[in-house]
Amino acid sequence: MRKKIVAGNWKMNTTLAEGQALASEIIHMVEDETDRSVQVVLIPPFTHLYPINKLIGSLRKKHIYLGAQDCSAHEKGAYTGEVSAAMLQSVGVDYVIVGHSERREYHAENHALLAQKARRVLEHGMQLIFCCGEPLSVREAGNYLEYVEAQLRESLFELEADLWEHIVIAYEPVWAIGTGKTATPEQAQEVHAYIRSLIAERYDKALAHEVSILYGGSCKPENAAELFAQADIDGGLIGGASLKSRSFVDIIKACQ
Numbered sequence: 001m002r003k004k005i006v007a008g009n010w011k012m013n014t015t016l017a018e019g020q021a022l023a024s025e026i027i028h029m030v031e032d033e034t035d036r037s038v039q040v041v042l043i044p045p046f047t048h049l050y051p052i053n054k055l056i057g058s059l060r061k062k063h064i065y066l067g068a069q070d071c072s073a074h075e076k077g078a079y080t081g082e083v084s085a086a087m088l089q090s091v092g093v094d095y096v097i098v099g100h101s102e103r104r105e106y107h108a109e110n111h112a113l114l115a116q117k118a119r120r121v122l123e124h125g126m127q128l129i130f131c132c133g134e135p136l137s138v139r140e141a142g143n144y145l146e147y148v149e150a151q152l153r154e155s156l157f158e159l160e161a162d163l164w165e166h167i168v169i170a171y172e173p174v175w176a177i178g179t180g181k182t183a184t185p186e187q188a189q190e191v192h193a194y195i196r197s198l199i200a201e202r203y204d205k206a207l208a209h210e211v212s213i214l215y216g217g218s219c220k221p222e223n224a225a226e227l228f229a230q231a232d233i234d235g236g237l238i239g240g241a242s243l244k245s246r247s248f249v250d251i252i253k254a255c256q
């Protein structure tokens with residue numbers, strides 16, 4: 001059975017004290033209010049990973065995981081400012097986001113670089129959350145399926161089939177991120193089903209069936225349940241609404 005996952009991408013928000021308080025609140029509310037059938041991933045900034053891993057670890061919550069927002073394509077060495085996959089793994093990181101649209105846009109990350117980053121994450125035994133999704137101009141031009149297909153094909157489809165049990169896809173249409181404009185359940189389902197069909201075509205149907213595909217982009221408690229009710233939507237990658245414990249936990253509950 002494929003996993004249901006709700007992941008909170010905090011982006012560049014919270015001081016350490018604020019982040020620790022938010023993580024503690026979320027952990028306690030998840031314990032008190034949810035049935036633990038959903039994997040919860042907290043994805044704070046790099047600086048908070050080690051202390052938040054301790055918060056998760058000391059409570060031994062096997063359904064709560066730690067994620068990082070990016071990692072270097074390089075293994076180690078003279079790359080000032082970079083954080084390697086080995087470093088992330090050494091502080092307890094379970095999941096790493098690669099290919100977020102904000103990295104693609106503001107840091108000019110291309111298909112080839114993202115393929116290297118994906119490989120690094122998997123080599124170090126972590127789970128990959130690979131983001132894809134089209135900008136508004138592409139959506140309006142109508143060729144969004146081809147656009148998403150190229151993102152997957154160019155960065156992931158060289159990977160060996162046995163690595164796919166460690167890969168999660170997040171479809172995040174750029175026009176829905178931080179805009180308050182969510183994709184409709186039908187719009188999201190169309191792309192999710194297409195992504196699954198591409199994986200089935202490149203690998204096989206059984207493998208594709210097991211891959212969790214998350215939706216991201218203005219997902220909130222008010223719209224989460226109808227998105228998660230779609231056949232190929234297995235959870236969410238949540239930005240703004242993951243910074244408030246109440247809304248994040250309500251989204252987790254909508255996924256149960």
Ligand SMILES: O=C(CO)COP(=O)(O)O
Nearest residue numbers: 009177178217218239240
């Ligand atoms: O980019 C996102 C998660 O990675 C989505 O952000 P919002 O939920 O703030 O739209």
